Amino acid sequence: MNIPEPVIVLGAGASHGARVDGKKTPPLDADFLSEAQQLFANRHGGKDRQHIAAWRVFENHLKDAKLKFKEVKNWRLEQLSTFLEARSNLRGLQLGTGRPREYTRALDSLKVVIGHVLLKCGGDKACQFHRMLFQAVQARSIVSFNYDLIADQTLLQMGKLNWRSANYRGAKVARIPSKKGKSYSRPLETAKPRGTVPLLKLHGSIHWEKLDRGDGYRLSGCRLPESNGETFDVVSVPEHPYLIPPVASKIEIKDGVLRKHWYSAVHELHDAKSWIIWGYSFPQIDTIAQVLFRTALDRNKKPKPVFVVNPDASVVERVKDVCRKVKVKHYTSIESLLYELGILEEKQRDNWVPVIGQEDV
Secondary structure: OOOOOEEEEEOHHHHHOOOOOOOOOOOOHHHHHHHHHHHHOOOOOHHHHHHHHHHHHHHHHHHHOOOOHHHHOOOOHHHHHHHHHHHHHOHHHOOOOOOHHHHHHHHHHHHHHHHHHHHHOOOOOOOHHHHHHHHHOOOOEEEEOOOOOHHHHHHHHOOOOOOOOHHHHEOOEEEEEOOOOOEEEEEOOOOOOOOOOOEEEOOEEEEEEEOOOOOOEEEEOEEOOOOOOOOOEEOOOOOOEEEOOOOOOOHHHHHOOHHHHHHHHHHHHHHOOEEEEEOOOOOOOOHHHHHHHHHHOOOOOOOEEEEEEOOOOHHHHHHHHHHOOEEEEEEOOHHHHHHHOOOEEEEEOOEEEEOOOOOOO
16 A cells, blocks of 8 residues: 655654653553553652652642642543633633733643653654654654654654754754753754755654743753654753643634744645644644634645544544544554554464564664
8 A cells, every 4th residue: 555745743652652661652642640640640759750740749739720630630621721822821711810920820820730641651752653654654743742752753754854844943052961960052053964854843843942031942851853763862851831722713723833834834744745644633622723624724625545544433423523524544553554564464363463575664
């Protein structure tokens, strides 16, 4: 099978279904808060002291906003982040309890917790399945709704990520952690290496830090690759990570530098001959993303071939409902797609192995 010049769209399911070093991968939205509690609540010091400290700050800010974690622990991540964003921005929803700045602080501390959960769950590792997919198809670009670095690190290992481009690295100066526990500023020059694939991170990233002044972001919390094939050495989560949780209004997209990524994504999705949508479930609350896909298809006369990789079969109907001008083929796992692409062979039921000549993938 041949998939012509696709844009690869990555959602939380792509990271949750990744094959990375270690036993854990980032949790899905519905499990995110409960997973965070299991990782950090009622723990003490040790190598996880930064993670635990961030969790305690988050709990304290929730209390200041007149919430307790036991009240929201069964919420989806999108429910909590949308609730905090609405209460921090819409004064008519204050109802006499909590103040806008308290909800803002709770939302900001939630962003930090997101970063710590992703680092604890392999979100800074390269993935074998991502690598196989990126090698099997000649993607024109990759559009990611994820904050983790799984796609980034995989592309870096393959020499296919231009992390020095202005769209990716943000400001010309990065904040690099030193071995003594401090950090220093490092100027970065723009580079245009050949053979790279644009990676558009529409919701930000855990190694992007909000600038102290003005709008924008910079690389932070990681040591940078010094040669081809190296990856980011992630040391810590930035104090103010530049990411957008799954909130309804996405104010930062309208007013911030991320709007450039969204505009680029529209053009990439429009011009691509096909789409591979891996692990993005088209949640109803993510209305801005729905507009993105539908806008990309506005001028299409023929249905766009779309390859949906998701164990949830209902996602197919949501894709058809949102996008309309699509011809969908569904795969329940990334392994089944890689099998059809000739990258994996089925040895036994649910036991996939690389085909001959692909052992180094």
